[in-house]
Amino acid sequence: MRKRVGVIGGGIAGATAAYHLLKADASLEIILLEAEDQMGHHTTGRSAALLLENDGVESTRSIAKASVDFLLNPPEGLTENIFVIPRDVMHIATVEQSSSVDRFLEKNSSGRIPTKEISKSEAKKRFPALREEGLDRFVVDEGAGDIDVHCLHQAYLNHFRKNGGQIMVSTRVDSARRSGDSWILETKTGEIPVDLIINAAGAWGDQVASRAGVKPVGLQPKRRTAFTVNSNDLDMQKWAMIADIDLRFYCKPDGLQFLCSLAEENPSEPCDAKHDEADVALAIERINKATTLDIRSVQTAWTGLRTFAPDRSMVIGVDPDESSFYWFVGQGGTGIMTSPGAGRLLSDLITEGKPSEHFNETGLNYADVSPERLRKK
Ligand SMILES: Cc1cc2nc3c(=O)[nH]c(=O)nc-3n(C[C@H](O)[C@H](O)[C@H](O)COP(=O)(O)OP(=O)(O)OC[C@H]3O[C@@H](n4cnc5c(N)ncnc54)[C@H](O)[C@@H]3O)c2cc1C
Structure with missing residues (x-):
């Protein structure tokens, strides 16, 4: 059976997660769910659009390093535009x-x-x-440089859609409950069964987790x-x-x-x-x-x-207590410029269980972004 993945949140985080995951495993059936009638209505549509590698905590800088090449030299066929103008x-x-x-x-x-x-x-x-x-x-x-955020966001979404990904706007996930090994996402317009959840709900990340019976991480x-x-x-x-x-x-x-x-x-x-x-x-x-x-x-x-985790590092990876609930939140003030690296990291974790060689030269210590660190007392 094809595995169904529900990505909750259609900002830059949800978009890059959906794009990278479908690219890594075309057999997945991925549904991107956005509460608003427009993707990017919240933080993604309100940024200063800057690429500045020397910004944020160490792990963020590593993920920015893993993102720069994608931003400056987008993969073939992704866009006809340029994502970054130097500044x-x-x-x-x-x-x-x-x-x-x-x-x-x-x-x-x-x-x-x-x-x-x-x-x-x-x-x-x-x-x-x-x-x-x-x-x-x-x-x-x-x-540094200015990022064309709209163009980058749309490029992820268009590629995802063209390759069979499903996007549902005006679809708030009100709660999620377990049904055997799967999840049922509850929305106003009906129930959506999925096997795996990616929580990319930005400021609402802890709320989405709580409503799925998963412990929040303190966003x-x-x-x-x-x-x-x-x-x-x-x-x-x-x-x-x-x-x-x-x-x-x-x-x-x-x-x-x-x-x-x-x-x-x-x-x-x-x-x-x-x-x-x-x-x-x-x-x-x-x-x-x-x-x-x-x-x-x-x-x-x-x-x-x-939106920040208490230590200002992103929260990327599987929940320590729920093996089919992935966190992709805490992008803080750098979620646009780190979106290629962060999306790649999430998809590596889902498909391979660990960061790929793409992160070898970035200095990333995965423990710094793993959700597990926020559960340790
Ligand atoms: C003033 C400002 C300047 C910034 N400048 C920069 C910058 O220069 N460079 C940079 O890289 N970053 C910058 N940022 C940060 C960047 O914008 C964020 O890190 C990034 O947009 C976060 O993306 P996101 O997808 O996590 O959040 P969002 O864009 O907020 O997306 C989350 C989405 O989840 C949806 N959602 C929530 N709950 C549910 C639910 N239950 N069901 C379905 N959908 C749901 C929401 O409607 C929302 O659309 C800036 C931010 C601000 C505010």
């Missing part, structure tokens, strides 16, 4: 933040292109609207707001992104606008997050202090939930 990321610091710069440089020497310190005049060339006064030190990540969704402002006809498309060295704000060219954020992390319940005007106002104040952009109004603002 430098420049971290800026005042005199008082000098020790943060030292720590930052020490920590970020492991990417393909290590972070390096540059002069103020070099920094001005990369972001001409920087204010001269106040800022003292500048470091740059040259191996914490955290709000982050972003907004766009007019570029006032500046020719800024090739400028670097700037980010405060302690991540108190960031600002990057985004088409004909700037995309800005306070980079806040405010705990939230899983929900359709809405932005708080005070977060936008504070970000504008900080960006105006560091630049001559003189931001006075906002085009659009939105908030998304970046």
Whole structure:
């Protein structure tokens, strides 16, 4: 009999899981279930779309390493577009933040292109609207880029669909119960039997687990707001992104606008997050202090939930107590750029029981992302 797999959640996590798993084992019958009427309605559609290898905890950096080649050189036949356009990321610091710069440089020497310190005049060339006064030190990540998130998400989904995968939108999985060796997924429109569950429900990951009788892992969704402002006809498309060295704000060219954020992390319940005007106002104040952009109004603002496990590593793999329930959550603030590596890892674990040789050179210690670590007291 063909094995049936139910992937719960149609964000980038569910999409890459479905894509990679079907590619690894075409005999599987995979159903991707999304609660909303649009895929990517929640966090995936609200990101800053950045590829920055020197970001996050060690395991995230390893998974990013396992993702870069896919993003820069997509597999034959997956897309006619490009997923990444290069963009430098420049971290800026005042005199008082000098020790943060030292720590930052020490920590970020492991990417393909290590972070390096540059002069103020070099920094001005990369972001001409920087204010001269106040800022003292500048470091740059040259191996970064902007990801076309919509294009990447759709590429996974289109490939999955074309190869026989099933997608059901407006289908919230309300609960799951065991039926012999299988599961019955309960939805408003009926029951769906599956043999294996992949929980890719983002901020709702623990809720989905609880409703399947599986112990939660302690996920914490955290709000982050972003907004766009007019570029006032500046020719800024090739400028670097700037980010405060302690991540108190960031600002990057985004088409004909700037995309800005306070980079806040405010705990939230899983929900359709809405932005708080005070977060936008504070970000504008900080960006105006560091630049001559003189931001006075906002085009659009939105908030998304970046969801973390307690140790900020992703949660990828089989549940220690339920051999047919796989976790694929906790992507935090890096779920887009790590999606190729994370999807590959999940599919390796399901089909081979361990990470494949693809991860050999990445430094990944699988124990760091295994769900088991979160069950140990
Ligand atoms: C402001 C901001 C900036 C960011 N910047 C970056 C960045 O620069 N680079 C980067 O890599 N990442 C970034 N991220 C993080 C990235 O967006 C996330 O890591 C990623 O989108 C998480 O994807 P996901 O599929 O896990 O979650 P989601 O996209 O939220 O998908 C989960 C899906 O599960 C569905 N679901 C939930 N419960 C059920 C159920 N019971 N039944 C069916 N479906 C269900 C939901 O409707 C949802 O669509 C940013 C995030 C934010 C908010």
